[in-house]
Amino acid sequence: xxxACCMKWTKNCLQLTVPYFxxxxxxxxxxxxxxxxxxxxxxLDMEMSGLDxxxxxxxxxxxxxxxxxxxxxxKDFNVVVHQPDEILNNMNxxxxxxxxxxxxxxxxxxxxxxxxxxxQIVLKYLKTYIKEVTCPLAGNSxxxxxxxxxxxxxxxxxxxxxxxxxxxxxxxxxxRWNINIPTLEKKTCS
Numbered sequence: 001x002x003x004a005c006c007m008k009w010t011k012n013c014l015q016l017t018v019p020y021f022x023x024x025x026x027x028x029x030x031x032x033x034x035x036x037x038x039x040x041x042x043x044l045d046m047e048m049s050g051l052d053x054x055x056x057x058x059x060x061x062x063x064x065x066x067x068x069x070x071x072x073x074x075k076d077f078n079v080v081v082h083q084p085d086e087i088l089n090n091m092n093x094x095x096x097x098x099x100x101x102x103x104x105x106x107x108x109x110x111x112x113x114x115x116x117x118x119x120q121i122v123l124k125y126l127k128t129y130i131k132e133v134t135c136p137l138a139g140n141s142x143x144x145x146x147x148x149x150x151x152x153x154x155x156x157x158x159x160x161x162x163x164x165x166x167x168x169x170x171x172x173x174x175x176r177w178n179i180n181i182p183t184l185e186k187k188t189c190s
Contacts, residue, residue, distance in 0.1 A: 038134040039068035042126065042160055046145045047104055049083065049091045053147050057087050058115060059099065059108045061122055061153075065129045074129045080104070081118045082111040119153040126159055133158075138165035 044063045050056035058081050065074035088105050099105045113121070137146060137160045146164060149157040174181060 036067065037130060040073060040130050040135045041066050041068070041070075041138045041165060042130065042135050043138050044142065044145055045139055046148055047099065048095075048144075048148060049087050050095055051144060053151050056148075057081070057083050058118070058148055058152050059083060059104055061118060063122065063125065065126075065135070074125075077122075077125050079113055079118045079121050080107045080111045081113055081115050083108045085109070115152055119155050122153065122156050123159060126156070133161050136161045136163040136165050138167065140167045142166050142168075 042063065042065055044061065046058055046062075047060040048056045048058055060078060060080045062076075062078035063074075064072060064076055067073050088109060091099065096105075099108075137149075139145060142164055143166055146157065149160075
């Protein structure tokens, strides 16, 4: 259930991205000298116990990889991280509501995967598809995921290129430029 929800969100993010991507791609002259694999994009979504990196913890991480044209080149991937009741019982109301609805709180409580184990699992997944420091991290408001990677999963953070593709930036620019793109129905986890 958790994996389906997280991956549904990630795939929905990709689906929402395609129209924006076509506009940006058609209006920007770009010559790439990189190899094809270096043009891959690492799409990542993390669920946390809150947004304060000093007190919140990672509950789940989902990832997939596309080529530069947003064609999926990897298998779907996710891992749920164990967190103790001390963390799970002290989340804010929004996190409690959402993570209870998706079942993530119970999944995290039952998981045997530590944050260190999860970091190694994700790193192994990334190494299957991309070379070190060649591919950017992408997602919606992914800067927050990057902050949590930096603190809690530095090996993953360091493996990825320092550049970030934040879809929320593209959405905000398109909105301000008054580009008429049909909106997709927001999908929620049920």
